[in-house]
Amino acid sequence: MKILDLEFVPYISQTQIQVKVNELSARITVDFKDKDPLFIILLNGAFLFAADLVKEIATPCNLSFIKVASYSGTESRGKVDKLIGLNEKINNRNLIIIDDIIDTGLTMQGVIDELQKQNPASISVASLLYKPDAFLGKFTPKYIGFEIPNDFVVGYGLDYNGYGRNLKEILKIKE
Numbered sequence: 001m002k003i004l005d006l007e008f009v010p011y012i013s014q015t016q017i018q019v020k021v022n023e024l025s026a027r028i029t030v031d032f033k034d035k036d037p038l039f040i041i042l043l044n045g046a047f048l049f050a051a052d053l054v055k056e057i058a059t060p061c062n063l064s065f066i067k068v069a070s071y072s073g074t075e076s077r078g079k080v081d082k083l084i085g086l087n088e089k090i091n092n093r094n095l096i097i098i099d100d101i102i103d104t105g106l107t108m109q110g111v112i113d114e115l116q117k118q119n120p121a122s123i124s125v126a127s128l129l130y131k132p133d134a135f136l137g138k139f140t141p142k143y144i145g146f147e148i149p150n151d152f153v154v155g156y157g158l159d160y161n162g163y164g165r166n167l168k169e170i171l172k173i174k175e
Contacts, residue, residue: 003160008154008164018066021049026056034111036061036063038088039057042066043066044159046158048157066084067083081112092120093120094120094121096123098126100156101130102135102141103150108141112131125141126143158170
């Protein structure tokens with residue numbers, strides 16, 4: 001499939017994604033039973049993963065959405081410009097940050113550093129994709145859907161210059 005100027009090939013199917021989302025939601029439900037978690041969903045990329053994940057969470061929870069920019073084209077800039085949208089008080093709350101992909105981990109570290117200033121009870125990270133070979137951060141995600149190599153991927157919320165988010169599956173760049 002061609003998206004803008006790049007060719008992509010199938011990588012992770014819609015079925016594989018849904019199975020993994022169900023597994024993660026079951027783990028989170030058990031781990032946060034009676035803990036009143038606040039899910040902080042990173043926009044734009046995590047919206048599809050987050051929607052499917054939280055629909056399956058079987059414990060009372062709240063949701064909040066924040067925007068963080070860290071990509072330009074196919075490369076992570078690895079810095080947090082700023083957090084936009086967090087209106088909830090997070091002091092003594094159990095936070096679960098939902099992201100679509102963790103590669104260098106530097107953006108997530110910036111988000112965590114900002115959130116920790118408000119003294120939450122705990123911070124966990126759920127990410128659909130994790131690139132251990134690219135990871136430079138200090139805070140490894142607790143809930144990981146798929147560990148993948150350092151390939152550029154699109155679909156299921158992930159984009160290439162704004163395109164491809166609407167795909168039901170995940171594609172990787174054609175070599």
